[in-house]
Structure formats: C-alpha cells, structure tokens
Amino acid sequence: MKLGKRLQTLHDVVTENYQHIWDCCCDHGQLGAQFLHSSQAHIHFVDVVPALIAKVKLDLTRFFPETETRYSLYTLDVAKLPLAQHSGRQLVIIAGVGGDLTAELMTSLCCNLRGDVDFLLCPVHHHYTLRQTLQSLPLKVIHESLVEENRRIYEVLYLTSGKTGATITPLGEAIWQHGTLSKRYLEKTLDHYARVPKANPKHKPFYRLTNTLHYKTQRTQPD
Numbered sequence: 001m002k003l004g005k006r007l008q009t010l011h012d013v014v015t016e017n018y019q020h021i022w023d024c025c026c027d028h029g030q031l032g033a034q035f036l037h038s039s040q041a042h043i044h045f046v047d048v049v050p051a052l053i054a055k056v057k058l059d060l061t062r063f064f065p066e067t068e069t070r071y072s073l074y075t076l077d078v079a080k081l082p083l084a085q086h087s088g089r090q091l092v093i094i095a096g097v098g099g100d101l102t103a104e105l106m107t108s109l110c111c112n113l114r115g116d117v118d119f120l121l122c123p124v125h126h127h128y129t130l131r132q133t134l135q136s137l138p139l140k141v142i143h144e145s146l147v148e149e150n151r152r153i154y155e156v157l158y159l160t161s162g163k164t165g166a167t168i169t170p171l172g173e174a175i176w177q178h179g180t181l182s183k184r185y186l187e188k189t190l191d192h193y194a195r196v197p198k199a200n201p202k203h204k205p206f207y208r209l210t211n212t213l214h215y216k217t218q219r220t221q222p223d
C-alpha cells in the first residue's frame, strides 16, 4: 500500500512503540492500516460516519485477513474516545480535519486523560487558534515539523501529556527551521492572515501576527 506524502510522514514520525494506536477521523483508514502492517500495536479505527467504518471493515477483512484480533472499529465521535478503558502506551492520531475541530476534540480528550497519552496532529488550517487551545491543555511537544503535499503545507504536531517535552508556542518553533519549506510556509501564512480580516473583521487581531511571523523568517536558516 502506497501512502501519500502527508500520511507517510505521519507514519514515519512515530518511532516509539505503542500498545494502542487510534486512527481518528480515519475515513479510508489508510494510516491505521499502515501501522497494522508496520507495528505490533492494536489499531483502533474511528470515524463518525457508519458507511466509512463499514468500508474500512470490508477492506481490512480482505487485505489483512490474519490480523482480525489486532484491530477494532468504532462509529464514534472522537470526543468520546474510550482511552481510559485501555492500559499501556497510547497514541491518538487526528489528521485531515480542521484546526477548530481538532481543538474541540483535544479539549474533550484531555479532560478525561488517565495516564500519559501521546497525540499526533495534522490539522487543515487554523493552526494559530488550535495552538492557543493546545497551550491551555496539559501537553508538551515531542516533535513538530512541516510536510508538503499537492502544494499545500501542513504542520505536524507530535505531543504528549507526559512530563518530558518542550512548551507549546502559539506560532511553533522547529517548523521555522526547515529552510525553503519554512520560507514558503511563512509566505502562505502571511498571505492567509492578510486576507482574513477582509473576510471577517472579528479577526483583526491576526494583523499583529504578521509582524511576529516576519520576525520568524529572519530566524529561518536557508537550506
């Protein structure tokens, strides 16, 4: 199975061993299926749409007939993930949904955490407001990076509720050290925030962000 660059990056960034990996908002379930192949973890496929979970079930039965005991399927809102019912190291992946929804889901999940859980996030848009929410939650950064697919650049946030890790910052840190990719991401982000206030005057405070982002460019090293 060949993953696209974004999903392959999310797969490759995980170097720890987990007992449970949750492929949340899984849609086609490609990322979870890759972990089913490459890791010993129990894989939990979660999506709110019953027809999508039925299709994942069909595909897994067909392509992974030997692994029936190593995965579970849930038609469920990710906000209600039963993390507390499982012991051992857990990784929750939320990718391919908006930053606002990711923030809502993370707020719900972090309210009910028992033990340390790691999170791998790859939101679409609204990174700044998402990071503001994440800063208010008991989370640390393990790793953060950028990935480009189909001319769109995504932030990848690998976080933990454990004690070791860096502080989450509103604009990110390591993502600005990716040379030309960071520069292009900066240009796209500035362009986005330059347009936001026109569409919605409520978002005027984002003007201030552009200055801070300019400062980040100066710190970005060329490749």
Ligand SMILES: C[S@@+](CC[C@H](N)C(=O)[O-])C[C@H]1O[C@@H](n2cnc3c(N)ncnc32)[C@H](O)[C@@H]1O
Pocket (backbone or CB within 6 Å): 007, 024, 025, 026, 027, 028, 046, 047, 048, 049, 052, 076, 077, 078, 079, 094, 095, 096, 097, 101
């Ligand atoms: C674009 S797909 C993302 C697929 C995959 N994670 C990726 O990154 O390519 C978004 C999926 O999120 C699901 N979804 C949206 N809100 C959800 C929620 N609250 N709980 C579970 N699934 C949700 C949708 O049904 C859809 O299948």
